[in-house]
Amino acid sequence: MASDAGIRRARAASAALFLTNGALFANLLPRFPEIKSDLAMSNAGYGAAVAAFSAGALLAGPAAGALIRRFQSARVAVVTTVALASLIVTAAVAPTPLVFAATLLFAGASDAITDVAQNVNALRVQRNYGRSIINSLHAIWAAGAxxxxxxxxxxxxxxxPRAIHLVVAAVLFCAIVCAAYPYLLKGPDHDDHPSARDGGTARVGPMVYLTLLALVVLAMAGATVEDAGSSWATLYLRDELGAPGAVAAFGYVALVGFLFVGRLIGDRLVDRYGDRAVARAGGMITAVGMGIALAFPTVPGTIVGFAAAGLGVATVIPAAMRTADELPGLRPGTGLTMLTWLMRIGFLGAPLIVGVVADAVSLRAGLLSVPIAGIAILALAGALLTARSRR
Structure with missing residues (x-):
């Protein structure tokens, strides 16, 4: 076990990974509307191109566990972060929709592996701490975004210009993650996992798999809300509500801003009330806040609606990850890897569905996916831990 000082440094280094992962792709997102215009893409074509990011993540997700076992989470996280930065620059200067989509496909693959690796490392740091820190690390991701x-x-x-902006961002955040690497926890990642200590002898019954399925759908609902902010908020505010480009970007900024606030206070809330109660309250906030914003569309109201959605889903994905990682009987890391991989279906399907509905009806109708996701969180939060079961 690392020393107390070493664990504190490892937490700071892990935070640097989350910060960088949040910031890199978020630099590209406000540029999506101009890329869509420059490449003359329809809403459906744009939705399909954006969905390529999630398709790449879905295809690459199963490889994450093997790569982490072979090369360890710290090394995998840093290498795939550098790859992601390079691909984001390439996407920004893509000359055709096909090249744009193909680049996002490989960027999504890199991001999926980074996501698993940084969470494996973070949960390892959390086990050394002996208390919840995962929400605060996800808050750092939101701060990066x-x-x-x-x-x-x-x-x-x-x-x-896009190219200059994104090259500068790539160099900056690659430098941060490379500087953090020496302080990340090294060595085997699962020797201290509860399943490793019990020898993997716990029986895996049907309820374990049903719980994992519920957790996957719960995480997909959270992913749907986050994707609505990243893929469509700027476009909706600019094209349907007439906001200037710089103002339109604040739909996404509001969502991730309140995602950050919710995760910053999330560890204390879930320690006191449990993941289940906090997620149910968040589902209600998401459904009501974004529902009102869509019912009465204005630029300020929509920005507030995205802020409510971000606050509402703040703890959902970290809670689902923690619960999946602790499911009894599964091999160490199996629950987390499966959830993270399958959660990408939400990121894959959401932009496609919203894009098709936007072309057929309107983008406002497509964004009904957000309050629907809030209702799904309310319904499925029972799969998460209560305050008593976390003790």
Whole structure:
């Protein structure tokens, strides 16, 4: 076991991974509307291109566990982060919709592996701490996404070309993650996992798999809300509500901003009330907040609606990850890997569905996926831990 000082440094290094992962792709997101316009894509074509990111993640997800076992989570996280940064720059200068989609496909593959690796490392740090820290680390991811979104909005407002903006962002965040690498926890990642200590002898019954399925759908609902902010908020505010480009970017910034706030206070809330109660309250906030924003569409109201959605789903994915990682009888890391991989179906399907509905009816109708996801969270939160079961 690492020393107390070493664990604190490992937590800071893990936070750097989450910050970088949130910031890199968020720098590209405010540029999506101009890329869509420059490449003359329809809503459905744009939705399909954006969905390529999730398709790549879905295809690559199963490889994450094998790569982590072979090369360890710290090394895998850093290498795939550098690959992601390079692919984001390539996507920004793609000359055709096909190249744009293909680049996002490989970027999604890199991001999926980074996601599993950084969470494996973070949960290992959490086990050394002996208390919940995973929400605060996911809050750092949201802080990175806010930073990236603001960098993108600022670059647009200042007229900085896409290529220059994203090369600078890539170099900056690659430098951060490389500087953090020496302080990440090294060695085998699952020797201290509860399933490793009991020798993997616990029986895996049908309820374990049913619980895992519920957790996957719960995480997909959270992913649907996050994708609505990243893929469609800027476009909806700009094209349907007439907001200027720099203002339109604040739909996404509001969502990730309140995602950050919710995760920052999330560890204390779930320690006191349990993941289940917090997720149910969040599902209600998401459904009501975004439902009202869509019923009475204005630029300020929509930004507030995305903020409510971000606050509502803040703890959902970290809670689902923690619960899946602790399911009895599964091999160490199996529950987390399966959930993270299958959750990508939500990121894959959401932009496609919203894009098709947007072309057939309107983008406002497509964004009904957000309050529907809030209702799904309310219905499925029972799969999460209560305050008593976490003790």
């Amino acid at each position: 806010i930073t990236g979104g603001l960098m993108g909005a600022g670059a647009i407002a200042l007229g900085v």
